[in-house]
Amino acid sequence: MLELAILGLLQETPMHGYELRKELATKLGTIRAAISYGTLYPTLKRLQTAGWITESASDPTMIPPMTSKRGRVVYKITADGKERFADLLAQAGPETYDDAGFGVHFAFFSRTDRATRLRILEGRRRRVEERREGLRDVLSRAAGRLDAYTLELQRHGLDAAEREVRWLEELITNERSGRAPAGSAGEIDIPVAEPPQERAAEDASPEPPRPHKDRP
Amino acid sequence: MLELAILGLLQETPMHGYELRKELATKLGTIRAAISYGTLYPTLKRLQTAGWITESASDPTMIPPMTSKRGRVVYKITADGKERFADLLAQAGPETYDDAGFGVHFAFFSRTDRATRLRILEGRRRRVEERREGLRDVLSRAAGRLDAYTLELQRHGLDAAEREVRWLEELITNERSGRAPAGSAGEIDIPVAEPPQERAAEDASPEPPRPHKDRP
């Protein structure tokens, strides 16, 4: 899963490890707080060995607001890496539907075609529904066997599952009907001009969504 | 974390691996769907080596509705194991406040003294609050840099974090004020007589709570 995330970020711009970790943290803030270096560096090595990314020492010319010129290593995605990224994005296995896997895939939905988005959304929904049913069963059938705290934990979990199913339902509806705006409450609707000119119409990058957000 | 859960379940009654896995799944259904055997058996071996549990071949006399008489191995907690369990329950490190750690601790709150419960609840609240603040920052400051899907993911995460903080707040309030009933909606209030007579007043086992459950 981390492989997909790294490839996705490096597709936007080359980076060194430290930067990558930060971007990962903000992009996947909901999924995992911050990726460990004990994970990041071995993974980078692995990707390099596989030929998906290349390593290049930082030359004098340094665009970002970075300092120093020591042993910084900048990673860059290769053509094979882009292919690999596209493959990983499109193919959805069982691990695509657990919390972490779904989160990473979702974070790159703007680079995913609509059919795949729907497939993943529906797979995730099924997964969460199963979990929800399991919790309902426990709460109705096994309630007497469990102490009050354990029951409260299940209730909270059930609530979260129900909520996520509703969220997914809306996202699916929006995907099917071409998309829907209704930004968060009375907030702005992205009036600023987006700077991106990195990737134009390379592969599959449809339109942005905008589910909803009830309650002010 | 798994160590704590196993010790906790074996404290109630001896079990074999398969059973343990099932109980784990229902008790911690919110946290992890089902523990892998690739985790369970090595962990059991580890606990055995440490002396917290002992292994005993299943004799002819088999109380549960189980069948067969093959190589089933029943695990039983030792006196040292009970001590270890009490230690793990009381001491709260940083890993106590992440999703998995908190869930396991919470599931055994009925065996935890009130001071520790409050400490853990407050530690978890702080943790989730930090996460919430991080997400708010991203959503206000870095909104323009992120695509619509990533933003939606953050919004959903923020919503979940806010909700959990409110939940924790209520639990904390209830703990402080001696406890509060108000069971889930119009449901029963445990009219059946509880069967437990395993552990009487051994260590710290206060009263049960009963937070709330708004909206139906």
Place this chain on the structure above:
DNA sequence: TCCCGATGTATCGGCCCGATACATCGCAAC
């Protein structure tokens, strides 16, 4: 000047997972 915090790269032991391989039992279909 001296040290401290941010930046930056890297390894190690350990937990946990999914895949896989076996073996036994009860039962239903053929």
Place this chain on the structure above:
DNA sequence: GTTGCGATGTATCGGGCCGATACATCGGGA
């Protein structure tokens, strides 16, 4: 009556990811 399948049951292996740790450089404030 046997064949085969699904539930029960124990166990290992490779690999991903984590936290702790170590080390090095740089800018700036005490």
